[in-house]
Amino acid sequence: MNKQTLTFLWRYLKSKSLLLLALLVSSLFAVVCQIFIPLVIGIATDQLFDPQAIQWTQLIQTIIWLIILAIMYMLAQYLLERLANNIAYQLMYDLRQEMFQKIHQLPLSYLDSHSHGDLVSRLVNDVDLIGTGFIQSFKNLFTAISLVVGILVMMLLLNIKVALIILIFTPISVLVSSIIANRTYKYFQKQMNLRGDLNAYVEEMTIMQSEVRGFNYQSDTQAQLDQMNQELHKSGVVSQFYGALINPTSRIINALIYAGIGLFGAFEVMNGHLSVGIFTSVLNYAKQFSKPFDDISSIINELQTALAASQRIEHFLSAEISEKEEATNSSITFNGEIVFDNVAFSYQPNKPLIREFNLEVSAGETVAIVGPTGAGKSTLINLLMRFYSVDRGEIFYDHLPSQQLSLSTTRQAFGMVLQDPWIFAGTVHDNIAYGNPKATREEVVAVAKQAQLDPMIQQMDDQYDTWLDEDGANLSNGQKQLICIARIMLTHPEMLILDEATSAIDVKTEAAIQENFDQLMENRTSFIVAHRLATIQSADMILYMADGAVKEQGTHQELLARQGDYAKLYNSQFNI
Ligand SMILES: Nc1ncnc2c1ncn2[C@@H]1O[C@H](COP(=O)(O)OP(=O)(O)OP(=O)(O)O)[C@@H](O)[C@H]1O
Numbered sequence: 001m002n003k004q005t006l007t008f009l010w011r012y013l014k015s016k017s018l019l020l021l022a023l024l025v026s027s028l029f030a031v032v033c034q035i036f037i038p039l040v041i042g043i044a045t046d047q048l049f050d051p052q053a054i055q056w057t058q059l060i061q062t063i064i065w066l067i068i069l070a071i072m073y074m075l076a077q078y079l080l081e082r083l084a085n086n087i088a089y090q091l092m093y094d095l096r097q098e099m100f101q102k103i104h105q106l107p108l109s110y111l112d113s114h115s116h117g118d119l120v121s122r123l124v125n126d127v128d129l130i131g132t133g134f135i136q137s138f139k140n141l142f143t144a145i146s147l148v149v150g151i152l153v154m155m156l157l158l159n160i161k162v163a164l165i166i167l168i169f170t171p172i173s174v175l176v177s178s179i180i181a182n183r184t185y186k187y188f189q190k191q192m193n194l195r196g197d198l199n200a201y202v203e204e205m206t207i208m209q210s211e212v213r214g215f216n217y218q219s220d221t222q223a224q225l226d227q228m229n230q231e232l233h234k235s236g237v238v239s240q241f242y243g244a245l246i247n248p249t250s251r252i253i254n255a256l257i258y259a260g261i262g263l264f265g266a267f268e269v270m271n272g273h274l275s276v277g278i279f280t281s282v283l284n285y286a287k288q289f290s291k292p293f294d295d296i297s298s299i300i301n302e303l304q305t306a307l308a309a310s311q312r313i314e315h316f317l318s319a320e321i322s323e324k325e326e327a328t329n330s331s332i333t334f335n336g337e338i339v340f341d342n343v344a345f346s347y348q349p350n351k352p353l354i355r356e357f358n359l360e361v362s363a364g365e366t367v368a369i370v371g372p373t374g375a376g377k378s379t380l381i382n383l384l385m386r387f388y389s390v391d392r393g394e395i396f397y398d399h400l401p402s403q404q405l406s407l408s409t410t411r412q413a414f415g416m417v418l419q420d421p422w423i424f425a426g427t428v429h430d431n432i433a434y435g436n437p438k439a440t441r442e443e444v445v446a447v448a449k450q451a452q453l454d455p456m457i458q459q460m461d462d463q464y465d466t467w468l469d470e471d472g473a474n475l476s477n478g479q480k481q482l483i484c485i486a487r488i489m490l491t492h493p494e495m496l497i498l499d500e501a502t503s504a505i506d507v508k509t510e511a512a513i514q515e516n517f518d519q520l521m522e523n524r525t526s527f528i529v530a531h532r533l534a535t536i537q538s539a540d541m542i543l544y545m546a547d548g549a550v551k552e553q554g555t556h557q558e559l560l561a562r563q564g565d566y567a568k569l570y571n572s573q574f575n576i
Pocket of ligand 1: 109112347348353371372373374375376377378379380
C-alpha cells in the first residue's frame, strides 16, 4: 500500500475525524456484543446440560442477557452502516467539488492535452470507488481486526492451549494473503487506467458519430473498441484471478485450524479441562475467528481498487494550476485601450508561434484580424482573454499590465462570441440571459430581435420557454451562433470579441445583424476575427496575419491601395 496515497486520503478525512471516531466506537461496540454472544450461549448450554438440575432463574437471566446483547449488536451495526455511508458521501462530495474546481484552474493546455473522457472517469467512477470502496473496506478491515483481537483475548481467558494453536497457525494464513495481495495491486491499477481509456474512447466516438458514419468507420471504431475491451477483459481476468486466489487459500488454512481446535477441544472436554458449554463457545469463536480472514481477501481487493482510484485522483489534483487569483483590483471600468508590447507565445516550447508582437489599440477602436488558417488569429484572442499566459512581453489593459489585474476582472470586461457556439440544456430565455440572468423577458426579446432571432423563436413550440438540448442538438449551427450573439448583446460588455461569430450564418441574415453589431461596437473596443471580409471593411484597423505575425496593417482602403496579401484575399473573395 502506498503511504503517499493514504496521506492524500487523510487530507480529506481529517475534517471528518469525529465521525470516524464514532464509526470506530460503534464498530468496537458491535464487536464486543458479537464476542459475548457465544460466551452467553455456552453458559446457557452448561445450564441446560443436566435437565434434572436446571436453575430456572439463572437460565432466564442468561436468556435476557442474550436478548439484550442481540439488540445492542443490531443497533451498533445499524449505526455503523449509517456512519460509513455518511462519511463516504461527504468524502465523495469534497473530492468532486475540488476536482471540478481544479478543472476551472488548470491551464487550458492541460485540458487540450488530456483525454476528457478519462477526466470524466476520474471524477465520476474513481470518486465512487473511493467513497464506497475505501470507507466500506476500511470499516470492514477495522471490524475484522477488532474481532480477531477480541476473540483471541476471550480464547486466552477460556483456554490458553486453544488460543496458542490459533496464534501459531493464523499468521500463515495472513502471510499468504498479503503476498498475493501485493502482487495484485499493479493489475488493479492497470485495469483502472484501461477503464479510463475506454471511457474516453466511447465518449469521443459518441460525439463524433456523424464523422464516423460519414467516413464509414463504424467497423474500424468497433474493432478498436473490441481491442480495448479485450485488453480490459485480460487485465480484469488476471487481477480477479490473483484476487480470487487469496480467498480459497486462506479458507483452506482456516478450515484446517478449525478442525485442529475441534479435535484438541474434544480431548480437553474428555480430560475435564473444559465444560461442554464452554467447548461450544470455543468452537463458535474458532469459526468466527476464521471469518474475518475469509473476508479479508475481498476487503483487500476492494481496498486495492479504491487505492488505485485515489492515486489517479491524486495525480489529477496535483497537476500544476495556472489560474490563481492574485491581483485585487476587481472593480475597474475599462476605457478599452489595449497594448501588446513585444509579446511572444507558443503552445509548445519548441514551436514558436507569435514573436515580438506589438499592437496599440485606442479606446473605442474596431480591430479586424484576418489571414489564412492557422495564422494565429484565435491565439491572439486567447492571449487577450488570458486563457494562456504570454511567454515574453506584456499586454496592457488601460495602461495596466495584466499581472495587476485579476483574471476575472480582465475577462469580465469582454463580451465574447466564438466560432463554436455553446448552448446548454435549458430554455431559449435562459440561454440568451446566461450572462445577465436578471434580464427581464422584454430585454431578452429585444436582443433576440436585434440578432434577427425572434422570428425563429416565434415558430418554436413554446417560444422563449422552448427547451434546448445540451449543446443545442435541436438547432442549426447558425441558430446557435445567433443565440450567442443575442447573449452578448444582453451583457453590455466594455469590450467585444467576435471570433468568426457569424461564420455559420447566411449572408442575408449576417447583413441584417450587421447594423446592430455596428451599434454594439460603437465606442467599444472590439476585436473581430473574420474570414468573410465583407463584414470588416469599416473597421478602424485591419491586421493581416500570417505565421503568427502581422504582415500588413491599416484601414481597408489603405490595404487595398497597398496591393499586398490583403488585397489579394479581398479580390479573390469578390472576384475582382
Ligand atoms: N491548443 C493548442 N495547442 C497547440 N497548438 C495549437 C492550439 N491551438 C492552436 N494551435 C496551433 O497554433 C497555430 C495558430 O492557431 P490559431 O487557432 O490561432 O489559428 P487561426 O488563425 O485562428 O486559424 P483559423 O482561421 O483556422 O481559426 C496553428 O498552427 C495551430 O495548430
